[in-house]
Amino acid sequence: MQSKDLLQLAEQYGSPLYVYDAAKIQSQYNRLSKAFSKVNKLRINYAMKALSNVAILQLLQEMGSGLDTVSIQEVMLGLHAGYEPDRIFYTPNGVSLEEIEEVNAMGVQINIDNLSILEQFGTKYPHVPVCIRINPHVMAGGNANISVGHIDSKFGISVHQLPHLVRIVENTKMNIVGIHMHTGSDILDIEVFLYAAEILFDAAKSFKNLEFLDFGSGFKVPYKKDDIETDIEELGKKLSKRFNAFCVEYGKELTLIFEPGKFLVSEAGYFLAKVNVVKQTTSTVFAGIDSGFNHLIRPMFYGSQHHIENISHPKGKERFYSVVGYICETDTFANNRRISEIKEGDILSFRNAGAYCFSMASNYNSRYKPAEVLWMNGEGHLIRAHETFEDLLKNQISLPVTTATV
Template sequence: MSKKVIDSVDVDRLLAIAEKWGTPTYVYVEDMIRDRCRKLVNLFSGLPVSWLYAVKANDNPFLLEIISEEQLGFDTVSYEEVLLCRKLGVPAENIFYTENNMTDEEMHGAAREGVVLNFGSLGRLRSYCEQYPGSSCSVRIKPDISDGHHAKVDTGNEDSKFGIRMDLLPEAVALARQHDVSITGIHAHIGSGITEPENLLNEIDILLHAAKGVDSLKFINFGGGLPIPYRSGEEEFALDQFASLAKERLETFLEESGGGISFLFEPGRWIVGPAGVLLTRVNTVKDQGRKKFLGTDTGFNHLLRPALYDSWHEIVNISAAKTAKEEKYNVAGNICESGDILGTDRIMPETRTGDCLAILDAGAYGMTMASHYNRRALPAEILITTKGFHKVIRRRSSADETVDRFLKETGYPVDA
């Protein structure tokens, strides 16, 4: 399952996409997304396990439609994501909304939609219980387990802003009972792109133990944040081995509890990350003495992860022959910031102006974190369908369209 877009799609096809629709352009492969969804759905056969796709990883509606067709639900973290799923026809019961510093307006809107509300603070839980007596909800707890590919995405540690402290869970249960609110679910999430499977197994143990103190429970959501290998030679998350160890725990819990409880996991980037690539064109080759730079037509306004998390994405020159002389380059973006570096010390064939680069494993947390910084347009998005067609799933705006839209949104008067 460690296959990347560059392994699944002929390079000539990627070059044809870049030639026809220009760059920068995100390209996704439908077959890869469906295959990865099916791998998860079949992982815990015989057990009441479901999967929730993290909308924040990639929220293009065409991709959400594919994932919904593969029988996954949706993990949402904003009211806007809830509305997006609902407007795509996703049933409310298939949407799990984990709030983070939620407003009253967002709470009321989500309650009207009928989605599963997951509260991570006693204050918000109290507000909900007081205004929606007789209803049901889920609570997020803080398991005090530290993991994630970067400190900024470590969500389960002792000092995390997320979740209700474990020692306050009885207080949350009592608060809900006081207002005849049923806590039907408990949830935790230790980090995005977790590095140690043992930490996720330990979190499962903690939640299964905590479940014994919630008598109205119907489901347990273990979160997830499954990692993907970004570097060549990097070991892939041992999914089958993890599932085998987790399955033993879940089966034991069901036997001891008498059943009636289902389980949820949130795979995060695992589904779409490897299935996407960002194509960009080299428009500058610059020798600065100690370093050689490849200047591209994209930047951290389109792929923020390297600048925000010091993340590594493989970068491949798909225009150059593999036999060409190799050079060491820093790949730079076109944003007016010194930190706009997409890759450092990359060995690749001698590269020329006009060559097309493919930035791999960009399907997750690429487009959803993109911005109009420097007032630049967003990339186009192309889907390679199961039938082999190229489908435009987001059109690129021209510079004029981008600026005109901005002026219109601000309400600034512009002469016709």
């Protein structure tokens, strides 16, 4: 997308505003598919927690994507968007057996990640096809909050508990159709991914009737100039060869599944905010925008860096700014960042705002959530309206009016 398009959308729909480039989402999907074209059975399940707008789900469905969901609400959104139940994969963590049973009744693929629930579910529903999430005990990911395959992680069944797991399966006679792992997000070294894959292959040998192996995702995308990203093409070449060899060894052609979220939508997203104030202090120039961590929390929560551009004056002289929000706490998006000279009323564009940005937004300080726009075929399509005061009041209940006298 070009700056003039973003400026036009900010003028048309107001700020703050999320904008998503449909062409970039489609190109990332095609890139991943091409990288693994040597695998006969490949399935891409979009990790919808990254960005769960129904229009985005429908866009990916048209390309052939399935869904990776982590809650019953995400399952319901997927069904609402038009996905068939057998195209939805449900991988919860720490939920009740009752929620899993409710989702099972919807006909989606269940993925269980702890022994207690596995035994309870297998005892009651031995014929239901179940996937098992393995914890490979591999430290991977760009931040402790998104490293989920290490030994102290709450996610998955420890690979060292495999004998116990197999005993539960044998005792309940349950139907295990898949093995799953996810080591973490922002994986740089594909050798770490390949190492974890070998652990999954070894675990898979304990189950005779598998239909698929799910390798999760965690592919890193570039967040700044010359940033490192996961080499999808090299991973595709190496893992495809190993996966095909394992299928021969296993004696059955399996489906290879990935669950990309950030990889598909991160670079497609732009967050647009207007500069409310430019404030000079003794040592710092602050650019205060009409947003805060209520709309984009990643820089504060993960320490992530989003490239910021002044699209109102992109060729102005660069100065150093600290970009901050309007929340009544420290909400700094960038410290001493070189940006084209900023004036009050300018529109700043934050890049890589497609994944875990709007989906983590809140109404903190009673601020409204922003609108979302999908840029497709040279046009902007509103896919979520700006919230209003009525949205804040929805579901709140006032104290009852009483006429009693004291």
